Amino acid sequence: MQGVHRAMQIFSIASQRAEWLSARLAVIASNVANATTPGYRAREIAPFADVLQQQLAQAPHMAQPARLAQPEQSMQATQPTQAVQATQVARTHPAHFDAAGGTGQPAAARFEVREARAGITTHSGNSVELEKEMLAGAETVRAFQVNTALVRSWHRMFMLALRDN
Amino acid sequence: MSDPLLAPLAVAATGLQAQSERMLVAAQNIANARSTGNAPGADPYRRKVISFAAEMDRQAGVQVVRVAGRGTDPSPFRVEYLPGHPAADANGFVKMPNVNTVVEMADLRDANRMYQANLQVVRQAREIIAMTLDLLRANG
Numbered sequence: 001m002q003g004v005h006r007a008m009q010i011f012s013i014a015s016q017r018a019e020w021l022s023a024r025l026a027v028i029a030s031n032v033a034n035a036t037t038p039g040y041r042a043r044e045i046a047p048f049a050d051v052l053q054q055q056l057a058q059a060p061h062m063a064q065p066a067r068l069a070q071p072e073q074s075m076q077a078t079q080p081t082q083a084v085q086a087t088q089v090a091r092t093h094p095a096h097f098d099a100a101g102g103t104g105q106p107a108a109a110r111f112e113v114r115e116a117r118a119g120i121t122t123h124s125g126n127s128v129e130l131e132k133e134m135l136a137g138a139e140t141v142r143a144f145q146v147n148t149a150l151v152r153s154w155h156r157m158f159m160l161a162l163r164d165n
Numbered sequence: 166m167s168d169p170l171l172a173p174l175a176v177a178a179t180g181l182q183a184q185s186e187r188m189l190v191a192a193q194n195i196a197n198a199r200s201t202g203n204a205p206g207a208d209p210y211r212r213k214v215i216s217f218a219a220e221m222d223r224q225a226g227v228q229v230v231r232v233a234g235r236g237t238d239p240s241p242f243r244v245e246y247l248p249g250h251p252a253a254d255a256n257g258f259v260k261m262p263n264v265n266t267v268v269e270m271a272d273l274r275d276a277n278r279m280y281q282a283n284l285q286v287v288r289q290a291r292e293i294i295a296m297t298l299d300l301l302r303a304n305g
Contacts, residue, residue, distance in 0.1 A: 022169040022173065025172075028173070030229065033176050033229060034228060043228070130278075130279075141292050144292075
């Protein structure tokens with residue numbers, strides 16, 4: 001029974017990864033779109049490992065799949081982050097934003113987006129490097145491909161195990 | 166809640182729009198590079214400029230681009246000696262637009278490159294959408 005549960009958790013991680021990758025592509029898209037905006041600083045999304053670690057800190061029952069993805073020593077590194085508690089903001093109207101995250105929030109806002117380390121800054125104060133963004137975009141697509149391939153093969157394995165020959 | 170898969174498409178679309186607006190402005194400037202006034206001593210066409218600003222799209226949670234302003238270039242007009250021209254002043258000088266076609270061509274080229282980059286993002290977004298939909302295909 002636990003095996004089935006764990007199998008489902010792998011699907012859950014894959015779906016999170018897909019969401020993170022599309023949020024990453026959205027950040028890349030906004031960098032490319034703002035490549036000629038004066039004063040715009042290139043941004044990047046926090047690595048996926050951080051997302052898993054954060055989740056680990058928030059929900060200890062998710063520890064098992066996260067441990068599959070993370071080496072042992074990084075588990076200890078998450079301990080201090082456990083102290084950081086998200087502030088709950090009261091929502092009294094459906095139009096209010098859900099500050100605590102969850103389904104009410106857009107995907108890109110659920111992941112931490114920060115200013116990227118600037119390599120070149122143009123005279124207008126823009127730090128977008130188009131080539132770097134293109135490369136990151138291609139990499140994101142490739143990672144997405146790996147992710148969907150994993151889901152597919154995992155699903156096939158799962159079905160194979162379930163099926164009676 | 167907006168679809169996370171569609172967010173990159175929405176952002177890239179604003180980028181495409183911004184760059185085509187920029188191309189439009191450059192094209193206007195080139196087309197009017199020799200548009201003088203009609204009356205003697207009248208001001209000719211003044212070079213147009215466009216600027217962009219990043220804007221937070223709350224629905225998608227990402228920064229899109231929008232046209233921040235359209236203005237005119239305040240730099241002085243060139244003056245040419247053309248006594249026979251209808252816009253020539255008493256001394257025979259005609260004010261010519263402050264358009265430098267070389268600058269406009271460079272701008273056009275840059276806008277084209279940015280447009281292509283945005284288009285590439287659209288392609289990438291389409292690819293990940295296609296891959297996700299492919300998961301629905303049985304026994305893929």
